[in-house]
Amino acid sequence: MAEPTQAQSAADSPTAYGWCAWHDNFARGVRLIGVHEQSSGSGGGVFACRTCREVYDLVPLADQP
Template sequence: MSAPASPAPGDGLRIIGWCAWHKDVADGVRLIQVDEQGSGRGGIRYACEPCRERHGLVPFADREAS
C-alpha cells in the first residue's frame, strides 16, 4: 500500500498507509526512503509520526537538496 504526498498542514486530508518501521497500517504516514531499482526490486518506505520520532526519521520532502 502506498500513500500520496503529504498534505499541507491544516488542509484536512487524512493519510493512512503502511508504516515500514512498526509493520502495520497507521494514520499520518510520510515518505521516508526511496530504494532505487538496481538489479532487484525498487521500493518506497513510509513511517508514521510515532516511528519518525522514535527512530529520528526525516521525511523525504523535508530534507535539504544535496
Template sequence: MAETTGTATPEAGSAANGWCHWHQGTSGTAVLITVIEQGSGPGAALYACAPCREQRRLVPYGKPS
C-alpha cells in the same frame, strides 16, 4: 496533455495507504521516508508513521535534516 510513465512517486507528506514499514502496521500518519532505487526492476518506497519517525528520528523524504 502531459505524458506519464505509469510509476508515480508519492510526495513527502502523502500517506502510503496508511502503512508504516518500521512497525509493520497500519497508520493514518505515514509519510515517505526514503526511496530505494534499483538498477533493474521496480524500486521501493518506505513510509513511517509519526510515532516511529519521532522514536527513530526519521526525516521525511525531501526535507532538510
C-alpha cells in the same frame, strides 16, 4: 474519543493512511522517508508513521535539504 498524545502540532500533518515500514503495520499520518532500490520484489518508497519518525528520528524525504 481522544487519544493520549504528546504535544502534537496540528499544523504539519498530512493524514495519509499507509504502511509503516518501521513497525510493520498500517498507520495514519505516514510520510515518505526514502526509496528502496531493489532489483526484484516490492521496491519503492518506504513510509513511516509519526510515532516511528519520532522514535527513530526519521526525516521525511520532502523535509530533507
